[in-house]
Amino acid sequence: MTDFEPTIIAFVCNWCTYTAADLAGTSRLTYPKNVRMVRVMCTGMVDPQYVIKALLEGADGVLVSGCHPGDCHYINGNFKARRRIKLLKEILPQFGFEPERLRLTWIGASDGIQFAEIMRELVAQLKTLGPSEAKLKMVI
Amino acid sequence: MAKTAQIDVKDQDLLGALRGFFMAVLDQDEISAILVPWRLPMKNRVMPTLITDPARLDGADPLSPAFPMNGAKVVSRLTRKASGGKIAVVLRPCEIRAFIELVKLKQGRTEDLVIIGIDCLGAYRNTDYFNWVGEDIGASTKAFYTRVLSGKGAAMDGIDLAPACQACEFPVADGADVSVGLFGMDTDSRVLVQARTQAGEMLFLNLRLSETEEPPERKKAVDALVAERIAFRDRMFTETHAATDSLEKLTGYLANCINCYNCRVACPVCYCRECVFLTDVFDHEPSQYLRWADRKGVVKMPTDTVFYHLTRLAHMSTACVGCGQCTNACPNDIPVMELFRTIAHRTQKGFDYEAGRSLDEKPPLSEFREDEFDEVVGIG
16 A cells, blocks of 8 residues: 555635635645645535535545634634535444545644645545545445 | 313324314415425325415325425425415424424515424325325225224334434424324324424414313323434434445445436425526536546446535434434435434534524524634544
8 A cells, every 4th residue: 555645635714724725835845746625715625515515526635724723714614514514424434434535623723844744644644544445346 | 381272083084183173274264375295186296385275175184104305495485485474284294393393594484484393104205105095095094093092013014114204303393383182192083183392372262162171191192202312313324324424325326326416306405596506517528537546447427425424414303303304215225314323413413403493492503602613623
């Protein structure tokens, strides 16, 4: 499993986690290239179907990441996101998706270092977990 | 607390007594019309029908095991704006619970509405019902309710209640304004009428019903039925979970799906005015299919069947009332209800929510608290 490179789809909010990723870049921090970022205005606009589609299309992990509680640019979008992730975490494991494949984090705009650390940790976890069943078997 | 009365059944004619009750309701000045399951004149079928002429109530048939659609959708249509009159609607408990969900989603109103719920005897699958019902619906309905109410079960002529009904732990219409009780009653001589809300009490007063007590046998009978249903339900959960606990198994479970979306149309709580699966988002370019096929050498057509069901689970499972119309509507015999109820049980429990329980509880995804569900945040 050493040569397995997981694919991670990250839905990151414009105001916090995307900015943190930007900061990580401008600070010349390194982190694995496995993560494909999708910039959204707010985690509150991440419909569960985006997560489901990413997983069914073969993403090994999906990360939704936004502002810390209280810091949402739209006041409460991240709280709505948290309920949707809670919902998905009730549904997806029923069908064999490991809970580790869906993550929600709060990474603030100034958390460039944390961003890089979390990416490294996520990739390490997914490498241990191995490729997703969807990637291996799904024919859509 | 609920006001309770009994109405007499004359000549052992239970259906006649219920029709008489509906007539008395329609006779009220404030009630303009009554929606009730009704025997169609042209064919041996029962459909929800809006009636203003009391004489036409002789075709009312709320006890037949026909359940062609979830009436919540009809009531939603009737109440989304003021109609200029007050309507009484006769619904099954699952229809009432679905309607409560729709009201919370602003797709129906309880103003100018009186909901009458009758103890639900259950229903057959659509196709079973069509094959079973004789030319004389009256005789078929009577044979059905006589058998169920005598405690012999609903199975007859080689068919049984739809699995949704066998797994339904809500045979009593708790959400109604006025409920009619049959279980645990001597239905040859009387049935129970209970006012459960203020609107119900108003009607109760206007009908000049005299208050009595609920007979103690009733609670016992209802509890026993519910226990039996829950046992069936839990077996269904276990079996369905075992049949779908990996993506490969789920794909097999849904293998017959052809994206007809009948389950979505039949679902009373699939509330989107325009479903995302009917939008341009899924109007893929032909070249897109080739790219998908290229990736693994194959792509099953139609695409996105599992995606559709998972998305629907995410969108509506917290509102699922388990009426089973999805299974009824499936042209390819996928046990949709079994899957959706199994998952809905989880998701509703996860939010400490029960679809259709109360108008006061907001749908889980329409509210949030600042301090909750911390366990889903972070990378472990």
